[in-house]
Amino acid sequence: MIVCGDDALAHRLAGELHDVYGERITLLVPARSESPQQLTGRPGRAASLFGRVTAAVTRTPAAGGQADHLGRPEGRSIRVVETTEVDDTVLIDAGVERAAALALVHDDDETNIRGALAARRLNPRLRLVIRLYNRKLGQHLETLLDQAAAVAEPGLDPKELDAATTVLSDAYTAAPALAATAVAGTSKVVQAGGLLLHAVERTPPARGEVADPGLCTLALLSATTNDPAGVEGSERSGPQGPLLLPDDRAVAAAPGRGTVALEAITYAGPTLSAKRFGASVLPVGSLFSRRLRWSLAGVTAAVGAIALATWLTTGHHPLHAAYLTLLDLFAIGDPAVDETTGRQVLQILAGFVGLLLMPVLIAGILEALGTFRTATSLRRPPRGLSGHVVLLGLGKVGTRVLARLRRLDIPVVCVESDPEARGIALARRLRVPTVIGDVTDEGVLEAARIHRADALLALTSIDITNLEAALSARSVKPDLRVALRLYDDDFATAVYRTLRAAHPEALTRSRSVSHLAAPAFAGAMMGRQILGAIPVERRVLLFAAVEAAGNPLLEGRTVAEAFRPGAWRIIARATGSAPLGRHAAGLVWQLEPDRVLGAGDRVLVATTRRGLAELLGRHPRPPRQDRPDTARHGMDRP
Structure with missing residues (x-):
């Protein structure tokens, strides 16, 4: 390679x-x-x-x-x-x-x-x-x-x-997981070739309640959620760490631990167009301020009243009365010297209203020009904005995450130090409020309304900048949800434990784009199509399409026999002839455990990285019977 x-x-x-x-x-x-x-x-x-x-x-x-x-x-x-x-x-x-x-x-x-x-x-x-x-x-x-x-x-x-x-694209591969991390309650999503997979974290059930496994249980979360010295947030596994693809016995033996379950597979429908969640078409109502609209309405009412009075006093046709009023309004009518006193008074009032109309028209023109001018510039965060996500960094990764958050109709405020960054054009087109400035400078996070935000996504390529932004945001709002982009796992683990100990009630996650994307690149190099990846704390579960033909670990075995706890699990079977991951294909999710996999079967598997290496190796090895600890604990072993 x-x-x-x-x-x-x-x-x-x-x-x-x-x-x-x-x-x-x-x-x-x-x-x-x-x-x-x-x-x-x-x-x-x-x-x-x-x-x-x-x-x-x-x-x-x-x-x-x-x-x-x-x-x-x-x-x-x-x-x-x-x-x-x-x-x-x-x-x-x-x-x-x-x-x-x-x-x-x-x-x-x-x-x-x-x-x-x-x-x-x-x-x-x-x-x-x-x-x-x-x-x-x-x-x-x-x-x-x-x-x-x-x-x-x-x-x-x-x-x-x-x-x-x-x-x-590493940014496109990692964007779903990063976007899902920023919003509580948003499922982790893998989307490829018409497939939409939802994985959701579930809290431990109360005593006496039975947890709903959904389609299947993908992982057991760390048992050290409230322990500052725990291993949650790390890639390392252990008895207290995350267990990927556990069997029923492992799930039953850990009643107090949260789970990651495959909850439902549904059609998401077409994505929202730019006109739905952006402002590529400027609304007419935003051209004029409320005060200007009220002034224009008052002038219009005065003109209508004068036209009505002219019709009643002169006896002319209503349209002719309105025409005379407009002539008087713009000072282009004949003086009513030989007219009645009422007509003369109305002409003077119409001229006075015309004087009032001139500044209103000028103000409207200036406001319209200013609105069109700012339509192509970056918006400032509105004063009353709250419940939004602050996205730090509009590079390759930040741009992909911004687009995905807006497709979910999640309010976003971006912070970027480079006015020529890749994602600035997208933020301008989608009319996303953006603050241009260095996040380490005083007042930048405050300008992004961090004190009213629900989450912070720090996605710059510099670990120290992301950490500094997280610490500054937590000093303003201690319960803020924070997701940091960190490369080094040891550094990420130390940061996670410290932030969790200092703010035990707040959600903290660390994510590495290269860590999320590398399994997909490696799987493609091995000649298999990986549909996506789902992060479990700082470990990764892969979803891959596998041909049963010629694979002794799958062909001729039942669905139950092909399940290897801690390594791989069959999620669904394809019914169409199109290759998975390239085109949308029909999938059967409810598989009978005793169904035998034949040479013509194509299955969708959830697998660990090492499990994929064994399952899709050039010379697959049959499962050994002398490894009871793997089945018992569901550990990911070499």
């Missing part, structure tokens, strides 16, 4: 493939001034990956860059190659002609596209996983590269062709 990139996602992905799937990895990173030994020992992103690999570092020459091998006793290794750019020479040296898969996860879309075109030319059978923010461009690129593979290899298996190119 080859991974190209040098950010959090690249390191997470390499670690995922190395630790979970046991693959040999070549990691292509941009050339640095420090040596590879300093790269592996430097604290931060690289150290979080390589610190888990216990091995000696040996240097070997590599064309186009420097290389190091971080090996393990079983022979699997991570080879680090430093290079200035990903060209044909570097890809050939990395072994692209013999590789099974290549992931291009640079932060720059153009770099990834250029590398994908070169790799497809060098190896038509290579499985490509490309990180692109532009999803529309990604769909066209998928078709182009698959067609290129079919032309270069006419005998390529259609199943291999279907998995030949996968374009993913």
Whole structure:
């Protein structure tokens, strides 16, 4: 496996493939001034990956860059190659002609596209996983590269062709979980190919009550919810930590623990258009202020009264009386010198009302121009706003989360320090109130009405900025729900425990975009379509589509026999012929436990990362009978 990139996602992905799937990895990173030994020992992103690999570092020459091998006793290794750019020479040296898969996860879309075109030319059978923010461009690129593979290899298996190119977005993959974290009571959602899966956290049932498992129980939450020294919020598991995919005995043995249940699968209907939750079409009523509308109504009533009096005093037709009044109003009528006294008085009153009308018309014009002018600018948070979500950061991730929150009709106030950030245009188009300023400056959070907000989503790429924003917001409103984007798990665990100890009544969550997205990228590199991921505290459950044919862990077994507690569980069976994850397919959710899975069955499974590695490995291993602790505790074991 080859991974190209040098950010959090690249390191997470390499670690995922190395630790979970046991693959040999070549990691292509941009050339640095420090040596590879300093790269592996430097604290931060690289150290979080390589610190888990216990091995000696040996240097070997590599064309186009420097290389190091971080090996393990079983022979699997991570080879680090430093290079200035990903060209044909570097890809050939990395072994692209013999590789099974290549992931291009640079932060720059153009770099990834250029590398994908070169790799497809060098190896038509290579499985490509490309990180692109532009999803529309990604769909066209998928078709182009698959067609290129079919032309270069006419005998390529259609199943291999279907998995030949996968374009993913880390921001789009992580957005549902981040948006769900910000709102209490909002279900965790996985949406792909017409499928909508809801997973909801449930509190422990009262004594004597029976918890409703829904379609199935996906996880048991940590038993240390009120213990500041607990492990909730960490990726680590244990007897007191989260248990993924427990069996009925494990659920019965933990009556005081919360659960994550798959509650219901329903059709969500079409998403709201921009006109529904934005203000792309400006309402006429917002052109004029209330005071101006009242002034205009008063002038109109006065004109109507004068027209009525003119009709009664002169005996003219009502339309002619109204016409005379308008002429007098705009001072273009003949003087009523030879008219009756009543007509003369009414003409003077009409002229006076005309004088009053002029400033009203000028004010209306100025207000209309000002309204149209501010329609293309950012809105300020209204004074009476409350119950909203404060979204900090409008980069790639923040933009995706903002769009999802607005589709749910959740009020949002954005805070962004860069007026040219990617999400500013979306916030302007959706008429979302936005505060431009550094969150560390005094008064910025107050301008976002943080004291009246329900939740804070800190989604900048800087951990310290997110932490500082959370602490500042909690000082203003101690019971505020907070979700922080943090990369390092040890740091996230320490932050979570401290915030929970200081504010036990408030909800605190930490999320890592790379941690949420890396399993989907790794699964695509293994040649399987992962439909989505659901976070359970700081661990992840995956939903994947699996063919039963040729898999000894599924084919010929009943649904009950195929269930591996702590590893995987069959959720549904597809009834249509379309591949899951690509198009909407009919699904059967109520499966009989004694139904035998045949070669033609395609199933949807909920699985852990290690469970997916075993279930979808190139050489699946049958379940061992000498591992009772796995079934008993539902633990996620290697």
